[in-house]
Amino acid sequence: MFYVAIQLNDKETVPPYAIEQVPCEDFRLPPSGTSQESEFDLLCHLELEPEKEEKKGGADNDEEEEAEDANVIEVQKYKSTVPNIQEYWLRTVPD
Numbered sequence: 001m002f003y004v005a006i007q008l009n010d011k012e013t014v015p016p017y018a019i020e021q022v023p024c025e026d027f028r029l030p031p032s033g034t035s036q037e038s039e040f041d042l043l044c045h046l047e048l049e050p051e052k053e054e055k056k057g058g059a060d061n062d063e064e065e066e067a068e069d070a071n072v073i074e075v076q077k078y079k080s081t082v083p084n085i086q087e088y089w090l091r092t093v094p095d
Helices: 059-070
Strands: 005-008 020-023 078-081 090-093
Touching: none
Parallel strands: none
Antiparallel strands: 005 090, 020 078
């Protein structure tokens, strides 16, 4: 009988050539889109809004925010993945 163990070796950095940039599909739920809830990926579709500077004034700020929201340009998003990460972070003992 023999013994084989698997050890996590996450201190080793993944080389840049092993990281792939996968394009993220646009996510829009009905009625404006056809995406399903199961297609939501936190690594692709979740993003933080930049902090907005607070200005004094009431109605003017609302109009400015609406104008800024209308000027938003959607950019293709990419997710970084390592397809064979087990080759870098897992090792068997004994080899």
